[in-house]
Amino acid sequence: MKATCWMGKHNVEVRDVPDPQILNQSDAIVRITSTAICGSDLHLYNGFMPTMEKGDVLGHEFMGEVVEVGRSVQKLKVGDRVVVPFTIACGNCWQCRHENWSLCENSNPNAALAEKTMGHAASGAFGYSHLTGGFAGGQAEFARVLFADVGPLKVENGLSDEQVLFLSDILPTGYMGAEMCNIQPGDTVAVWGCGPVGLFAIKSAYLLGAERVIGIDRFDYRLEMARTKCGAETVNYEQVESVAETLKEMTAGRGPDACIDAVGLEAHGHGLAYMYDRSKQAVGLETDRPIAVREAIMACRNGGTVSIIGVYAGLVDKFPLGTLMNRSLTIRTGQCHVHRYMRPLLERIQNGEIDPTMVITHRLPLADAAKGYDLFVKKEDNCEKVVLRA
Amino acid sequence: MLHVTKSVTIHRTPEAVYRFWRDFSNLPQFMLHVRSIVTSGDRRSHWVVAAPAGQTVEWDAEIVEDRPAQQIAWRSLEGSDIQHEGVVRFEKAPADRGTEVHVEFRYDAPAGRAGAAIATLFGEEPTQQVRDDLRRLKQVMETGEVVRSDGSLEGAGQGASRQRAAEAPQSEVER
Numbered sequence: 001m002k003a004t005c006w007m008g009k010h011n012v013e014v015r016d017v018p019d020p021q022i023l024n025q026s027d028a029i030v031r032i033t034s035t036a037i038c039g040s041d042l043h044l045y046n047g048f049m050p051t052m053e054k055g056d057v058l059g060h061e062f063m064g065e066v067v068e069v070g071r072s073v074q075k076l077k078v079g080d081r082v083v084v085p086f087t088i089a090c091g092n093c094w095q096c097r098h099e100n101w102s103l104c105e106n107s108n109p110n111a112a113l114a115e116k117t118m119g120h121a122a123s124g125a126f127g128y129s130h131l132t133g134g135f136a137g138g139q140a141e142f143a144r145v146l147f148a149d150v151g152p153l154k155v156e157n158g159l160s161d162e163q164v165l166f167l168s169d170i171l172p173t174g175y176m177g178a179e180m181c182n183i184q185p186g187d188t189v190a191v192w193g194c195g196p197v198g199l200f201a202i203k204s205a206y207l208l209g210a211e212r213v214i215g216i217d218r219f220d221y222r223l224e225m226a227r228t229k230c231g232a233e234t235v236n237y238e239q240v241e242s243v244a245e246t247l248k249e250m251t252a253g254r255g256p257d258a259c260i261d262a263v264g265l266e267a268h269g270h271g272l273a274y275m276y277d278r279s280k281q282a283v284g285l286e287t288d289r290p291i292a293v294r295e296a297i298m299a300c301r302n303g304g305t306v307s308i309i310g311v312y313a314g315l316v317d318k319f320p321l322g323t324l325m326n327r328s329l330t331i332r333t334g335q336c337h338v339h340r341y342m343r344p345l346l347e348r349i350q351n352g353e354i355d356p357t358m359v360i361t362h363r364l365p366l367a368d369a370a371k372g373y374d375l376f377v378k379k380e381d382n383c384e385k386v387v388l389r390a
Numbered sequence: 391m392l393h394v395t396k397s398v399t400i401h402r403t404p405e406a407v408y409r410f411w412r413d414f415s416n417l418p419q420f421m422l423h424v425r426s427i428v429t430s431g432d433r434r435s436h437w438v439v440a441a442p443a444g445q446t447v448e449w450d451a452e453i454v455e456d457r458p459a460q461q462i463a464w465r466s467l468e469g470s471d472i473q474h475e476g477v478v479r480f481e482k483a484p485a486d487r488g489t490e491v492h493v494e495f496r497y498d499a500p501a502g503r504a505g506a507a508i509a510t511l512f513g514e515e516p517t518q519q520v521r522d523d524l525r526r527l528k529q530v531m532e533t534g535e536v537v538r539s540d541g542s543l544e545g546a547g548q549g550a551s552r553q554r555a556a557e558a559p560q561s562e563v564e565r
Contacts, residue, residue, distance in 0.1 A: 023538040057540075072534065092532040094401045094487055106529045109539040112522055124539070136540040144540065147533075 002390075003057045003140035004369040009047035010377075012370050017057060020136060020144035025070040028148035030082060032390040034161035035062035035139050037372050038086075038169060039195045040264070040311045044129065045373055048265060048287070049313055051113065051130040060086035060126040061168040062138025063161060064390070066148075075149045082152035084145050085338035086169040088124035088135065091150035102335035107146065108133045117314065122335060139369055141390050153342045162387060163349055166196070166356040170385075172341035174200025174262070177309035178208050180332035181258035188212040190247055190256035190299060191232070192292040194222035196359040196385045197309060198262035202230040203354055205260075214250065216243060218268065221382040229358045238270060244299040255301035263292035264310025273318070280317060287314030297324055308333035359385040366390045392497040394516050398524035401488040402531050404480040405459045410531060411478055412462060420526035420536065422519065435464070437474070447472060473498035491527070495520065 003017045020029055038061055043049050063083040066076050076082065088107040089096050095103040104123035108114060111121035114131050124146070127137015136143065145152060155164050174197045181189055189205040191198050194217035205213045215226035215234045223234040233250070240246045248255055265288035268274065273291060280286035296306050297320050306329055324331070348354050361384040364372050372386035400407055410416055414435040418424045425438045425446065433453040441447045449470035455463035455477075465475035479492040526536045 020540065023540070024535055026533070026535075090529075090533045090537070092401065093528075094399070097401065097486075106533050106537055109537055111525060112518060124537075134539045146537070 001141040002366060003136070004059060004366070004388075005054075006044060006052050006056045006058050007054055010045060012045065012058060012373050014367050014369050017055070017136075017140070020142050022068060022070045023144065024146060025072040026147050026149065027070045028066050028073055028076055028082075028145045028152070029068040030062070030064040030084065030138075030143050030145050030152075031067045032062050032064040032138055032141060032143060033081075034064070034165050035059050035366070035388050035390060036165060036168075036170075037061075037139070037369070037376055037386045037388070039197060039376075040128075041373070042377050043264070043266060043311060043313070045377060046266065048281075049129050049131070050117075053130065053134075056127070056129070056134070057136035057140055058127045059137035059139030059143075060128055061165065061170065062126075062143060063155075063165050063168065064143075066152075067142070069148060073148045076152060076154070080152075081155050082145075083155060083164050083167045083342070084126070084138065084143070085151045085153070085167075085172075085342060086125055086128075087335060087338050088126065088133065088146050089150055089339055090147055096150075099337060099340050100334075101337040101339040103337075110134055125335075139366065139388060141366070151339060153346065155346070157350070159349065160357075162357045162360060163355075164346065165387065166200075166359070167338075167342045167345055167349075169336065169338065170196045170359075171200050171345055171354070171356050172338045173197050173309050173336040174202075175204040175341055175345060176334070176336045177201040177260045177262060177307050178204035178210075180307040180309075180334075181205065181208075181260065181305050183208045183210050183258065185209060186211050187257040188214065188251050188254075189258045189260065190214045190216060190296070191226075191260045191262055192216045192267075192296055193262035193264075193310065194219070194226040194232075194234070195262065198222075198260075199225060199230055199359055199384075200354075200356070201260050201262050201309070202226055202232045205258075206231060207348070207353060214247065214256065219379055222384065225358075225384060243295050247299045251301070255299055255304065257301055258305045258307060259296035259300045260307045261293045261296050261310045265289060265312045267291035267293075267310075269295075277317070286317050288312045288316045290316040290319060294318070294320055297329060300327075300329055303328045303330075305330045305332060307331075309336070311335075360387055362386040364388055392499065392516055393495070394520045395492070395494045396517060396520040396524055397490060397492040398521075398528050399483050399487055399490050400528050400531050403459075404482055404489045407489045407491060407531055408459045408462070408480050411480075412456070412458075414464075416530075420530050421523045422526070437466075449474060491524065493520065493524065 005015045066080045087102040089101040089104040090106040093105040107124035114121035124133030189210045194215045202213045213232045215232040218238045226232040267289045269291040277289040366388045375383040414427045428436045439447045449466045451464045451466045453464045461479045463477040476495045481490045483490045529537045
């Protein structure tokens, strides 16, 4: 089959690879109809995630049709149309039973590797390095889907691929980012990053009752999307002296009640702090550039919540622990527990409360995946979200 | 003397985990280096363990203590090339957390080929290997089988723990 392979830093190729096989009896094989490139794929593309190997199949946002099921699969059958959550969860361990699906204790066969760097291992994930299990991803014609009775969401009604595809990751991730803010009436929520996850976080914050939502980015086309498609107020951080000061003024000195980091480890910024992080990261002294999360912590009102959904991989410098402690801030974070949100969000899509297709700017055939990565990483042609049709 | 203690928490009852372990023929499902265990009678078992360079090391063992849902202890019979003994305890974990499984293994590898084979087999990280075995036990007890990755096609229980690329491009497979 054709699959998008990571061939090294800044190098992906659509190549012929072996078809996936049923390896566990709870597996299904899915023929992929639509898949997408995620902002977090760019961290792999840019070489910031360790344990990628040449030839690894990328992609963790995908959906399609079941073409084969393992012996123990009961709920899914050949022909079913499914959206697949990017985190892999067994459904039976203590964490799954407590709905902490991205912390599944059984789905990462490389847990030992992850334990060495993180202390404890999180769940497996599709197409996201060997640290999360070395599972082949879904920017391909076919994928092996583990625990087929637990993860995949059957979509039976007339909804299009584009309407439901993002239930695999970015819509639930944005939603969880807002949910973790525990939004109360009157709250102002600030969202760092107006990529697709940031936009869904903005939209979700309104759905969950926020009074005001402020989107922060440096690309005008993204800020424009935040305003017109999600109803946010916006701040272009390259055009203000200090984001924290700007937010303080916008909230009459209080600061946003909750701050969401939808940026992660490759944050950009200006000034000395950015140069400091950029150079330390370049020589490997720091794995992550925590500029957005630092700002979010500094800006948040006393006693407020900082919700981190941008991806981090390792270590950061100059983390403002003092302000976090002294100002009674709460940090909420985690890889999205996608399984928890798929069904309720499908209902919101059906009810017309949220239209996930609003983030799509580019549609390409799978064969042009490399072009999609290039557009997305360079933010060319106002690229917000690339969907690949297999 | 190789002495390893390790533990894992499994979301099943002590009775269930005990029952699985008490049938020693189940152990190769999760113990990577154990190729087979054939039981005879209620307490005896014959172990075949993979050693480097395609060799195997074998011994007979006997259960010396059997407390249902609590503890099983066994040791190799006198005259074996390798003195092996093990004990596994099953303790109820707090609240709804299932069962704490605590294992303790000893291998006394005397001089000679068998001793050297065991030493090489476990290498420098015997604790990590037992930890991985217990992780696979947890997978079997909680999901019914060892979870396999495209990145570990050789799989567990069949003699390989090495990882390869998630999907090597076809051209490189053929090469």
